[in-house]
Amino acid sequence: RSGGLYPQRTVIRDIADTFIGNLAPGATIDFIDIPRFANAVQLAQTIVDLGSTPINYMKVMGFLKSNKMISGVRAKDMESGKEYELNGKVVINATGIFTDTILKMDNPAAKEIITMSQGVHLIFDKEFLPGDSAIMVPHTADGRVLFAVPWHNKVVVGTTETPVKEAILEPCAFEEEIDFILNHAAKYLTKDPTRKDVLSVFAGIRPLVNLGGSKETAAISRDHFLLVSECGLITITGGKWTTYRKMAEDTIDQAVLIAGLEERQSITKNMRIHGWLKNIDASEALHYYGSDAIAIKKLTESQPSLGDKLHERLPFIKAEVTWAVREEMARTVEDVLARRTRALLLDAKASMEMAPETAKLIAVELDYDRDWENEQVSAYKELAKNYLPA
Ligand SMILES: Cc1cc2nc3c(=O)[nH]c(=O)nc-3n(C[C@H](O)[C@H](O)[C@H](O)COP(=O)(O)OP(=O)(O)OC[C@H]3O[C@@H](n4cnc5c(N)ncnc54)[C@H](O)[C@@H]3O)c2cc1C
Structure with a gap:
């Protein structure tokens, strides 16, 4: 796809969402046309190319308000400790699992909208899944989804759906999650993987918008959600990597209204990401x-x-x-x-x-x-x- 920001693990989850129930257990899917190079850094570089200024290690500590409306943020440079007041015509809260913390900075009585679900991935040597095809298991014996995808000359196997209560920057895999993946992956990989074979295990927390109060995280919609507070704070949350362009378009269309900017047709859908190339040769270094x-x-x-x-x-x-x-x-x-x-x-x-x-x-x-x-x-x-x- 043009633009290229479709990490393989992203696409496979979409396929899971689309095909659960339609694929035979152990079915293989060909992934050869999905570029592997892109990540969030290339999105940040794209906005630099367009004349904007991303800043990292700058934490929002609170809001500036004028006539009860949000007019900027108080932010702290996490390297120097220095605090700044940054004014803006509009402020967008796109903080993933930290969405509710920011909503409460705006209004301490704000209703919490995020439910969190942890997912874990294990990395193995490529010999556990030689070749270029991925494996999708739509229903494991206990009804979960399992996949194994070739990735940077290794194999990534996942994932889990564990409800978690606390938003933390460095979540860790639970023992039960590692055991689940090892036990089930053994049925589909060329060799039975053990803990010693795990090259890396990493966990992430999904921000799921739970307006209905569901306790079963797998059942909560992965759609994105746009909210405008009484003070004019725009919040964009939920969604997926695969839908980031649509999320961006909806958010900016809303921001244009709040900031009173000139309305224009969005160009996000077909915008080329920094580093775009017509043909990527995955065998090339770099x-x-x-x-x-x-x-x-x-x-x-x-x-x-x-x-x-x-x-x-x-x-x-x-x-x-x-x-x-x-x-x-x-x-x-x-x-x-x-x-x-x-x-x-x-x-x-x-x-x-x-x-x-x-x-x-x-x-x-x-x-x-x-x-x-x-x-x-x-x-x-x-x-x-x-x-x-x-
Ligand atoms: C295990 C797992 C598997 C997934 N699989 C898929 C998949 O297969 N397909 C798919 O499409 N999606 C998938 N997702 C979802 C996808 O990763 C998320 O939708 C996406 O990362 C969310 O992006 P975001 O920018 O909204 O939030 P994040 O990536 O969480 O970014 C939020 C940012 O806000 C910053 N922040 C927080 N508080 C502050 C503050 N006070 N001041 C300044 N900055 C702040 C954080 O540091 C962070 O950088 C998966 C997620 C997980 C966890």
């Missing part, structure tokens, strides 16, 4: 950067040591760290290893071994000292331990 791959290769020409791999088990090279700091707003070792490259998600142990060199490369770019490097490496290793099963 293909997941799209058109930016050329600039990253140039870095290695001007400084050949940046062409070295950071770890023998993963494809990432040193130039990707430099690039992430210069062009993708990466500030920490965790940013680079978890959210710019996918090292943490693909092989947690290898990523821990990459941390010292990664810290050194970031420190060169941002002019940090040895103490900063050491603190970063310790903090990263502490975090990455949670991505290995006990």
